[in-house]
Amino acid sequence: MISEKTLPYWLLAPSLVFLIALFAYPFADAFIIAFQADGQWTFENFRTMADDINFGLSFWNTLILVLIVVPLQLAIALTMAMMLTKIRAGRDLVLYVWTIPLGISDLAAGVVWLALLSERGYINTALSALGLLDGPTLWLSYETPVALFVAVIFAEVWRATAIVMVILVAGVQLIPKEYNEAAEIFGASAWQRFIKITLPLLKPSLQTALILRTLLAFEVFAVVVALGGRDLPVLMGEAFLWQFDYRDSGVASAYAVLILLISIAFTLVYLRVLRVKEEPQ
Amino acid sequence: MTDATQEDLQDKRNLLDRLLPRWSVGQWLFATICLILCLWVLLPIYLLVLSAFSPRDAVFAWPKAYLPFDISTDTIAFFFGVRGVFSAFLNSVMVAALTMVISIGLGAPAGYALARFRFRGKDSFRLLIVMTRAFPIAILALPLTVTFIKLGLYDTVFGVALVHSALALPFAVLISSSLFMGIPFELEEAAWTMGCTRFQAFWRVVMPIATPGLAAAAIFAFVISWNEVFAATILTLQHPTLTAFLLTTLSESPLYFRFAGGFFLVVPALVFIFAVRKYLFSMWGIANR
């Protein structure tokens, strides 16, 4: 029964069964709901979704947010990871500080940035002390969509860069030192070494980090609501509104299916662009 | 006169030299960026804590004080007096502890399989497990609640822990697979040649090495569970977790309560991350190789 050949499947089975019971089965349910109205198979829910006044806005807001936040986080996380290889004294302390946001929920992050960015918040206090502002100024409103957008980007980068960094740090550690040393002997500059050696060898970690981060970024919601209320519609927020405020599970599920499809598309792109060849064991 | 000034300057330079490390411009730049990134993380947290410990009026004050001159524990103290906070705290701990056990118990074997075997469907499995995170759980609210009521899991610590485990499982699998990959296969093989069964070799050789990393992965699951609010809100009634208990506080109560609630959520995070800081790297090793 349990042979060397089947063993891996036996080891995977428990988690697979668990995920199917808790996710796949209700998924299927939601999928069906999205394509049904009054018991008939239809695209009606998707039509309602696309006709809604907030659909276009929320779609583009989400997409642009992901396209800005994820690369930004990648850049910062890479910087941090590279810096950590250089730090001699106090490395543990720096690492601890940089990983703190790993434990902070999006709900809490929203509250934190609200304290900073509100009309009479700390950032305005600092700006006006520097003479850049005359008094309390409003950033988080529908009249200042760019400022609101930037605020959300700040909060998201603050909250979720740590996970990318931790994955990359682990990846950097696995790169054999010999490669870099050899390159150094041949006179490669630090930048050349980074581009030619570190980055290619970091591909697997980059792939993991990007996929995870992008999937979660498409579900951005709590931070946006905390900072912008309904002024910055995002896909996940609309799904919530349809599910709980307008009480139409069909349209809410349609949004969920859309989010899933976009996530799959992005994942496929990452898998293709950052392809990793299977190493023989 | 001029001599004296020169000497004076010389003295000052020496003093500076003694006080500051002899760094090159590049090193200074490096240290500055490092410091900025640290402040970037810490400053917002400091200001939240400051807000939580300010008197209520200070929340609306302008300009804001950056230093803790005016401390008040009123708002925080009110929280401790609210009925249900303590039991919600206990529930949160129990849910998170169970989530740790379930997600590692199920995820570690899968991680081991991904690390040690080459088999058909390996890549699809890895992808599938990550993709489960792409579907918003909020949409499953009603069917999930109905199922849980029917199964008697509704409003129980175990029920919430099940959903949290499903959320933490993908991470547990990825982390543990990279852990096991970091442990040389040769060690196991050596144990086999010495007469150990596959299982004995795993238990006696691999596990001791992997335990700290698995513990870190478990704490990570703990954090995921601690922070999760949505499932915890819809699946509980009389026995909410702390986050579910704080949800309305965080979104609807006056600003000063929101800051205090935020404080309650952030502080455990600081402690958890501190506890596992050493193992954070080993958690995410060769995940995709």
Add this chain to the structure above:
Amino acid sequence: MKTMLKTGLSAAAVSTLLFAGYPASAETIFLSTQARPIEEAEAMRNTVLGAFDGEVDYIPQEDGPFLNRILAEAEAGDVSIGLVGALHGNFPVLAGADALAPVDDIMSSLGDRKLIGTFVELGKLGTDKQHYVPWMQASYVMAANREALQYLPEGADVMALTYDQLAAWSANIQAATGERKLGFPAGRKGLMHRFFQGYLYPSFTDSVVTEYRGEKASAMWASFRDLWKTVNPRSTSYDFMQEPLLAGEVWVAFDHTARLMDAFNQRPDDFIAFPAPAGPEGRGFMPVVAGLAVPANGPDRAAAAKLIDYMTQPETQIATLKAIGFFPAIEMELPDDLPRGVQIAGAAVTAQSASADANPSLLPVGLGDKGREFNKVFMDTFQLIVLRNADIDETLDRQAGNLRKLMEETGAPCWAPDEPSDGACPVK
């Protein structure tokens, strides 16, 4: 493998312990969408329910999870909630899913209490059965910081404002302070939709459905869009106006009395309350009614009945008023020793309904579970016309189509201030 199994089993064993750990509770679970803010919830538990002879677990919850939970319990056929309390608008959703047990028998056992007739009628949700017992009421009024009063336009009486005067007042404040200090609860959880349904539309068109579009409606939206230029732009994230009032961000605000109460209670000398403004068709206003209902197949109907009886007693109604700022749903004399905030708000509510040009509206009836989509029509129109500057007539035409579809689907007849109709309320 075996150990893995063992780990799994022991985890299961631990968890069995965990959920067996809770004793089966004999207490009544009272789930409510009201008194959610942490201090109000504490006041409900300690003061209002403190004197009840029996065990009650008062659990406040946001509307979404609240409905989700009751519907899920009903669908699963395993109900643990003994009593639900919510605003009128939530009950049609529950009744539509057969999640409520009619309370006619409990109503008749409350014989000696004079429940307010219109509310009892609303509690039938357009059917011949009583779905909820009126619990408490409130209304929407305006509140102002006393500092704002100096900028009132000449000849304006704050107790009898018109919308034009409100606009002039707000513009004066902006001119004098450089800040926009008029505020509306247009946030995600704010009750702004009721402002359009019960205040603005009736005041300008003497209608809410029939005259949804047309000259009067177009003129109304145009003037409201002008007014909005002096409104604090944070308004779209305000849920409860008491907070920006206390913070000084806003000086003049419209909201539900209970959502202004904190401001009146904390600084009674700084704030005043006054009736909503009047338009060409009078002073439109609308009540807020909260009701108590019993879930179908609930655990202990007798306990629920006892709790309803307790909650509607005059003493409890007064305690509720003091604790969370909702007024009694029964006809009774109010005592003199009320908190200042309640006195302030109460005076404004009375002045509003007693004003010479009063034009009362009812809450929507007969929309069933489409009530929320009805609200969405108004809020979408607001977003398009006012926030996104869309063409007024085009927007109204498009939204009138949505509204008509909704009315025809539900077949809901008109309610005040629209003239009664046979069949679905028509949209012109």
